[in-house]
Amino acid sequence: MLAELRQFFAERSVLEVETPLLSHTIGTDPQLEFFTTEYCLSPQRQTLFLQTSPEFAMKRLLAAGSGCIYQIGKAFRNGESGRFHNPEFTMLEWYRVGFTLPQLMDEITELFAGLFREQSLQETQRVGYQDVFVSYTGLDPLIFSYQDYCVFAGESQIPEAVDICGHDHALWLDFIFSHKVQPHLGENALCMVYGYPVCQSSLARINQDNAQIADRVELFINGVELGNGYYELTDAKEQSRRFDRELAIRQQQKLPVTVKDQRLIAALESGLPECSGVAIGLDRLLVLLSGSAALDEVLSFPIRRA
């Protein structure tokens, strides 16, 4: 699989890069828990972070004029362990300068067609987040109606959602999407869901024609989330604002505090080229390619035996 991936990018003149796993700062996303470690260079001690993804470092390369790049490397997410989660995993991440999101989706389709040629997948599906959400739940994900969401929870055997989610729109979307939508996505096919609600925009740009959605895409096969891509946010000020918002949430929820990655913001200020990028979990990809039932089956030593 790795050889094939490298071949794919070599043919397209995308440069393989390597960025540090240890960094002086980390993403502010309140949903990602990180590992920290102590860097001892006597007499100083400094806390370093193990990367939850190589995104910031790769964007700094892009801003420095690297052109199209990809990386296959480890990423770390604390507290994630389960059938499809391991706190240390392998990620493929690539950026295409000058690509819009639909162009990147074309390339993803080509990549998967090659990888899954023996599994004879059905034709790739592209669906809007709002459309797919409405079709499985009858709820509009872009407009939060507490009443309607509660009624749906009661009728769909997930009444506990009311207590868990309260008036948090993004949390409701996470709950309902992961329980009632995602399991149906990509039955023996690659399913790309695009146009996420703005409250789940993460590092994606807001759509030019519709301010309610972000140019973000997620990939699913047989209900398993495989990857996440963006038409990348290049606006340093907007990026800085999103960091601030996430830091405020971290403080509110009493999560470990991080600092903004000023080097990323500086890189955006100096100019990130228009580009789209996507990250794919390779361990999960291997699970699907090998017809395994869980991550443990494709990892040499999952965390409890590492």
Add this chain to the structure above:
Amino acid sequence: MATYSTNEFKAGLKVMLDNDPCAIIENEFVKPGKGQAFSRVKIRNLKTGRVIERTFKSGESIEGADVVDAEMQYLYNDGQFWHFMVPDTFEQYQTDQKVVGDAGKWLKDQDSCTVTLWNDSPLAISPPNFVDLAITETDPGVRGDTSGGGGKPATLETGAVVRVPLFVQIGEVIKVDTRTGEYVSRVKE
């Protein structure tokens, strides 16, 4: 009682849910890459036996249930209550037909069985997987039949009815699998 965080959820863990003691059957970690983590749990209500699914926010805690299994001797049924005793301590427990349920038809005086206790009162009774019981009533066997094709019904000393081969007679003791309610073999006295 201790509380358990979703990270400690695993099959077999006994917890309180909606004021009923429950046993976790399966726990699935659900987390969108950029979203909230949940624990999707399949759980059995130990009172009703019903299996339901329930989701918890990752990191949430719930109360453990004081549920233990104890080996006990079945003493007698006084018509209203069933009585059991812990052999080592002679401590006695009584419970009604609702708790004993189907297990009752396999219990003979002095036999041992597993009593599930919740807050020290019986919640469920499980008979041994195999019990030896005498036949009190069955049609006479057909001469020459050694293994039996269709079999015939036989009533056992506890009142249970099982299908037995044609050659088995009244008064004989047979071994029965209580999980399936099927005849296994004759038992030599």
